Amino acid sequence: xxxxxxxxxxxxxxxxxxxxxxxxxxxxxxxxxxxxxxxxxxxxxxxxxxxxxxxxxxxxxxxxxxxxxxxxxxxxxxxxxxxxxxxxxxxxxxxxxxxxxxxxxxxxxxxxxxxxxxxxxxxxxxxxxxxxxxxxxxxxxxxxxxxxxxxxxxxxxxxxxxxxxxxxxxxxxxxxxxxxxxxxxxxxxxxxxxxxxxxxxxxxxxxxxxxxxxxxxxxxxxxxxxxxxxxxxxxxxxxxxxxxxxxxxxxxxxxxxxxxxxxxxxxxxxxxxxxxxxx
Numbered sequence: 001x002x003x004x005x006x007x008x009x010x011x012x013x014x015x016x017x018x019x020x021x022x023x024x025x026x027x028x029x030x031x032x033x034x035x036x037x038x039x040x041x042x043x044x045x046x047x048x049x050x051x052x053x054x055x056x057x058x059x060x061x062x063x064x065x066x067x068x069x070x071x072x073x074x075x076x077x078x079x080x081x082x083x084x085x086x087x088x089x090x091x092x093x094x095x096x097x098x099x100x101x102x103x104x105x106x107x108x109x110x111x112x113x114x115x116x117x118x119x120x121x122x123x124x125x126x127x128x129x130x131x132x133x134x135x136x137x138x139x140x141x142x143x144x145x146x147x148x149x150x151x152x153x154x155x156x157x158x159x160x161x162x163x164x165x166x167x168x169x170x171x172x173x174x175x176x177x178x179x180x181x182x183x184x185x186x187x188x189x190x191x192x193x194x195x196x197x198x199x200x201x202x203x204x205x206x207x208x209x210x211x212x213x214x215x216x217x218x219x220x221x222x223x224x225x226x227x228x229x230x231x232x233x234x235x236x237x238x239x240x241x242x243x244x245x246x247x248x249x250x251x252x253x254x255x256x257x258x259x260x261x262x263x264x265x266x267x268x269x270x271x272x273x274x275x276x277x278x279x
Contacts, residue, residue: 018077019092023099025070030100030183032063034107034254037247038115040226044233044240045115046122055122071186075204078190082197089194093187093265100183101258108251109154116150154248168246172253174221179257180264182214187261188268195273202276210268222250 039056043049077092189207193200229246232238 019095022070022073023095025066026096026099027103028066029063029070030103030258031107032059034104034251035110035114037251038111039118040230041115041244041247042118042122044230044243046119047234048122049230051125052118052122055118055125074190078193082193090191093191094262096187097183097258097262097265101255104255104258108255111251112152112154113150116152117147168225171222171225172249174217175250176253176257176260178214178217178222179254180260182211183258183261184265184268185210185214188265189272191265191269192273192276195269196276199273199276202279203272206272206275
């Protein structure tokens, strides 16, 4: 609880099945968020950017469905802990943010493989002109062979060669901040409910404000930058290797953002609790 401005860390009950489910949902959300970078690579390679984004929206639906279950399940866990006097507390949110970090690492490793698979599916959809036929082909035994052929590890040269090019560090910093705020938004708002149980409903609603800041940063600074770069690659003004290395930078800063979320979790929760009281 919080008394007189002092934050008291609640005792953790450790990992249980309920928390494991929420961690799995968090993992899916951040895995798909990381794989989104590979869509842009596939779009530039196939020269079918709009079609790549459209096909990837199927996975976005999975991410949004996971998100729609994650927050209510976590909110119910907080409510039950507060009502029963059970301190799940801070450790629960640490586990969830750790799941986000692990998902980002795995997503980064899978980007080369996923962009190759997505390129195949985009080409297939462009050839057959039938989404149903394309999705039906995804269930055929040939897909196993496609996956085996597409599996590849990231090239270390994409990292080591960063020192030889101008890295968009301003965009990288914005991406780090945006991801950290977005990662911690719902969690900090719900953790504020532990700090001020009598204001937990108000605090939970403030998560939209926190996530709104992250969304503004992403849509105002990051999306236009990536869109301009994709257009430049399509027009031949920017080489594909430069674009891939920029994706490496953004993936790395996304990983840093999930780690930074661990640091700002408690301060963000204290701030949300203070705003809830001020309102």
